[in-house]
Amino acid sequence: MALEDYRDDCTDCSRCSYCKWIPLDHIKSARFARACPSIEYCNFQAYSLGGRLSVALSLLEGRIGYNDELKDIVWKCQMGGACDVSDKICRYNIRGLEVMREMRFKLVEDGQTLPQHKPYIDNLQKEKNMMMEPGVNRGKWADGLDVKNLAEEKAAVVFHAGCRYSYDEGLQKTARVAVMMLRDAGVDIGIMGENESCCGGRVYQWGYHKELNGFARKNARVWADAGVKTVVTPCAECYYTFKRLYPEIGFTFEVVHVVEYINRLIKEGKIKLTRSVPLTVTYHDPCHLGRLGEPYVPWQGSREKIYGQIPVWKPSKPRYSGAWGVYDPPRNVLKSIPGLALVEMERIREYAWCCGAGGGVLEAYPDFAAWTAAERLTEAKATGAEAIVSACPWCEGNFADTVKNQDEKIEVYDIIDLVQMAL
């Protein structure tokens, strides 16, 4: 596909602004009615989904050329997809998020990249991680753990820690807890250690789509060699990449987020939560586990017109509306913890506000990333919760970094840590 293939999606936009709001039926207050961090932070119409569709059309028609403002328009967005969910309430067939992604692909192919991203891309190519760290240190998070190393042994399940859990010292403990929790529950699980590679999904969303193929091929090969049938990850971005992007390019495994696995094991009685955790928490749905975490559905088809002028896909195109993301398992897990009270924010599930860390924003526009996180923390505090909990290291990292600079504090937890506290 190329941007040209999305021309009709651009002209289809009716400029209604639904993309700027959470689904209008769900609005509960003026304060938390907005869906899109980009337009809220940048304000000009071009920084909304609708605006970007018109900018894409303008680019296709040669009305505009490349400049720094255009790069800002293209990249000052977390690609969290809330706009796309709201848009698809009424406009099934506009592929808004895909158009924004294609714009990034096009700019990267045309050499119009962001200088802020370059060191990360260079490091990824050399060291195979997104954390600007040496590749050789990737497996250190698991030093001393009594768990299979799948470079040497075989297991049905691989625990893919992901770049952030592997290198972020504040989060490494959580990854250790997760893998041991699954092993102790009887799961035949192992890790790749130093041989684990980045999933490639994060830079894919920045516009570097060719990188994804290389990482997918490598990961799929080592997993297959180790007899892996199921990939478990605690990272929402890795989950999205394995669940949604890898099958698109031909690599298919069962993919489970660790919170889904824990939920399953609690139901089966293999994990028992007995200790009280007297805490009131609110749960933040990561974009990549929630609305973007819908499973990939293979499809091939073409467009034709029916009833004179209605363009439709034949056969019917699968819907990615945000309906089938992972929303209930993390909530079920939290509700299983004795003493813990879960209170909900106004923007949840498919219309959750983004944490701010995705789409290359954290790396290129840290102020914008922090502003987006601060908005979410304000919403979390409004519930009366003592802590915000999530299931993605990028969300947690951005929240934790942002809350440090705030007067009114709120605790930030990974759901795995809360489960461990209840064991």
Add this chain to the structure above:
Amino acid sequence: MALSRDAYRALEDIVGPRYISEDPAVMDSYAYQWLAETVRPNQSKFMPRPEAALLPGSTKEVQAIVRTCNKYKIKVKAYSTGWYFYGAPFTEGVIQLDMRRMDRILEIDEKNMFAVIEPYAIAGVLQAEVMKRGLNCTVTGAGASCSILVGATCYHGSGGTSIYTGELRENLLGAEWVMPNGEILRTGSIGSRCGWFCAEGPGPSMRGIVRGALGARGGLGVYTKCAVKLSPWPGPAEFPVEGTVPAYRSPLPGNFRAYTLAFKDWDSLFEAYYRLYDNEICYYAHRQWTMLGADLGPAFWMLYQDPTKSLDDIEEFVQKREVKEVTEEMRISFQLVLVGMSQRDIEYQEKVLEWILKETGGWKVKKWLEPEMEQFSLLYLLRLGKKNLNFVYTGGWVGNFMQSGTPDFVKKYEPLAEDATEEYQEKGLLVDCGSDSMMGCVGSIGGGGQCGLEQFGFYDVADKISTAAAVEWMKHCIQEEARHNIPPGKEGMYLAVGKTHEELQQDLAKQPATHTWQRKIKQALDPNNLGDRLYPTLDER
């Protein structure tokens, strides 16, 4: 014609560098508009590109911008949410004011039942806030994403609840107006510092000039705040929302009932309208589901309930026996929501409705009585949060007729609207969804007495032949209306937008008194002629 650097700097000094842009990509995002393709050369989706876009944050800034525009003789056009090509510049050399930073609900006066709002306070937000206080507002027919202030001051303001909550032009209780010369006028009682309780005074009324029947559509200054009347809401403080995206639904309490009422013929339907006016039982009354066509609409509404289905599946649904039966059962129909202020009240309303149906031979369509369908109706109709579904077929539609009047008047043009459309649908130029794809208020003003039907024509925006046919269809409808002595509805304005100045003048000359007076008003208020042609006037000749 780029702005002079002096002018740009003067504007930048007002809003600050963060809130002004003249970047081509940013400007094209303002130029892009729905319906541009019906009036622009080569069916371009872009209206004229603004010279700059500004995001003012206060009335003071708006005033300073307008004064600067007068100083440098720059045309200026404001929009709120920006939906509709009326909001975009119509000529070169215009700066666009995007009012999205002025989004506050300044006051909700629960006791006196009004709210004071800024331009970017959308209906969905205001409604959510006032419902916490047992109140409701009129959501215009365009839906929850639209500005309340615009409906009250600048354009149409009717919606499905207008029969109960009033049209927004009726609900306007005063406005703060940055006039085209940069002066600020506060209309109504607020103009005499008596609060926002009355649009007519004490203080300057100006309602006829500020908005008239249709409003100046951005052509006569900038409205920076206004007060609107609110209505009682005997429901929960927050809509309970259930269901899977997109088919959200709301299980409201027992004092809420939603019906699709159908009739054997149009005479009976319009007779029911009169009886509903007389008996004052409506909270919401509107023809809504038929906007997607009497033939195809029911299939769409059925498939919409299934989150695994999409428009791609509509042919499958059309073939279902149940859908075929519903389609026939609701061919001539409208939607009604009853809201009881008490249990006795809702029981009384039900009895009245049963009596009206008995007398008019109408019936409640069975499918829409199912609990989940009723819950879907309640949420959809009372919030209008899915109104953009009128774009679902093709991404483009135009509305014809929509001339408000008594049911007897509207009844006259209903068959004309169908006849004028049939040929275009049969030829496949517009979506063949049924020649009755008419939507409209059962009561477009408070208390009823007046209704309207807007005939939808769905064209594929990506298809030049279909787009051209939509324009041709509009012209055809105007001719048919003229042949039957019916004034043009909304389509008259679409076409006016696409006309040259000379053609527009020729049209306006047919009603010289009105437009000569509008010219005098315009000259007095906008001496440098910085507004645009959507406040139409005759040249002085």
